[in-house]
């Protein structure tokens with residue numbers, strides 16, 4: 048038994064390719080995910096989300112508040128006028144603007160609701176959600192950090208109790224001083240999280256949310272991402288299966304038998320190409336149809352664009368599958384190789400994680416993957432509402448077709464070299 | 471009809487063919503008889519233009535293989551040694567597929583497919599997946615798939631390996647029928663009975679060389695011997711072997727046996743037994759072998775055709 052095991056191990060270690068596949072895949076993937084989530088290197092600073100701030104109040108207190116917010120690690124503030132901000136959001140350059148309305152200072156002192164507003168682009172809901180999440184705790188702490196806290200708490204308590212009589216107020220204030228000491232003592236002793244909780248329970252910290260831009264497709268972004276991302280990734284896996292049948296045929300002897308016939312050998316490859324395309328187109332159609340029926344993805348508004356993108360995607364992906372099969376010697380090699388390449392392409396091309404969550408250098412790398420061009424194409428059609436004549440859309444289709452042509456040429460060369468060789 | 475001239479072929483520096491020559495007339499059934507690894511499949515592959523020879527020339531009919539491969543492919547049919555069919559397709563679908571590659575028109579194609587299924591006794595199973603067929607049935611379809619375009623020349627590479635007698639007889643009848651219809655057939659085998667049974671001419675191939683060629687009678691007459699006396703000893707050693715071999719004009723050792731050629735068995739046998747006793751060689755077995763392809767092969771190479 049040990050002898051058998053040793054033999055197996057020896058065979059394995061002799062096959063350099065399967066070694067790489069076994070050990071390189073996990074490492075490569077780990078690295079990519081690490082980069083994607085921004086956990087690598089000291090470049091965290093550069094990953095800050097830029098938040099526009101428009102300070103209409105323009106008082107010393109509002110300026111102090113901006114400084115407080117600016118100290119947040121995850122957010123980079125940029126002060127602009129409201130007009131500039133709104134224009135930038137409507138153009139799609141920024142996702143939202145924090146508006147500090149006139150009266151901010153007064154409200155702060157009075158302990159009233161703060162007139163803060165987040166005007167945002169609905170289509171970028173995910174990003175805006177992140178910003179809102181990180182703003183709330185700081186905003187809740189603003190009164191504590193900016194004011195003579197004792198006075199503020201007194202005012203707040205009085206307001207909550209609905210008392211206006213100056214004498215009564217004075218009495219409350221004396222009491223509240225003691226109360227303040229107790230509360231701040233409690234706050235200081237508690238952990239940071241509790242501090243924020245206490246503060247926001249006491250103070251609120253709400254921001255008014257205003258949709259500045261309504262998403263044309265009512266927030267289908269996430270859906271399009273999920274459908275297109277998954278579809279392209281799975282498509283790649285299934286075309287590899289078709290490509291693999293070339294190797295099966297070689298193994299079964301039917302490939303040799305095909306060579307006995309007057310058929311042109313390259314046609315054997317192209318016939319695989321055709322069947323891969325047919326299968327791909329079917330698969331994508333079914334997936335989008337399903338997304339339409341099950342999740343309400345609006346596919347009928349630009350059916351032509353969708354079909355064009357599907358065909359281009361199918362072509363690029365099929366060529367990829369065929370090339371992969373022509374590169375390898377046997378089934379298991381293709382399997383390993385394809386898993387590696389597909390997962391890497393899917394990870395960097397945005398099939399797994401939407402590109403907006405990736406640092407900018409990752410977004411630049413994305414262009415090397417088929418997934419990127421195809422997914423962006425689907426965004427163009429379903430979300431950006433581009434027509435099929437839009438130059439951006441056309442350029443993406445062209446890239447996909449170009450990828451397909453190049454991979455096809457390589458596949459023919461490798462097929463002649465690796466597969467047709469009988470010696 | 472077929473002319474093969476000085477074919478050589480090496481695989482990774484190992485010589486598989488060392489100058490093969492033969493000529494086959496139209497309508498002939500030519501047998502290539504040789505043991506495993508002799509080079510039979512290599513010759514068939516080169517003749518069907520899926521493998522390039524290192525040197526040499528093949529002409530089939532009017533066509534030279536190196537310049538007219540496509541025309542050659544249209545007129546030949548090849549039955550590969552390994553069964554090469556699509557297991558997921560039915561027998562009928564397989565036949566239609568393989569025939570279709572030769573541009574046989576649809577109606578004609580299905581007629582021929584049915585006809586062949588009938589001839590091979592598989593018409594009632596024609597809609598079963600080939601994957602569910604027995605080995606012998608697959609072999610039959612494997613042959614039928616090479617016949618749909620009615621090739622003028624048929625290459626059959628060991629078409630009967632590992633099958634039951636029933637399928638084998640059916641295949642033999644088929645081959646004889648095709649032969650009687652005038653088809654030129656090249657048939658490789660390592661079964662001498664097959665070569666003896668129906669080949670007009672036989673090339674005996676070993677180690678990449680044709681070591682003898684001719685009709686069965688011609689081959690038999692190449693050796694003056696009528697029989698071979700095969701004696702096995704229990705205590706043979708080099709010294710004793712040399713002594714007995716020097717006693718006989720034509721003797722070959724094969725393991726613990728020695729083959730003595732004889733033209734008069736009765737006379738020779740007693741002479742040999744007597745001599746063995748003198749030398750002190752203990753006889754455990756004596757076999758008198760009539761001359762056939764097996765003994766010719768043995769005589770030429772000192773090896774059995776099959777191990």
Ligand SMILES: Nc1ncnc2c1ncn2[C@@H]1O[C@H](COP(=O)(O)OP(=O)(O)OP(=O)(O)O)[C@@H](O)[C@H]1O
Nearest residue numbers: 469470481486505506507508509510511512513660
């Ligand atoms: N693809 C190959 N690569 C390397 N060597 C090969 C290859 N094909 C055949 N050979 C070698 O060439 C020699 C002849 O092989 P070939 O298949 O022609 O023999 P054969 O007569 O058909 O044998 P069999 O009766 O076993 O089918 C053998 O020594 C074999 O090992």
Ligand SMILES: [Mg+2]
Nearest residue numbers: 510511512551
């Ligand atoms: Mg062979």
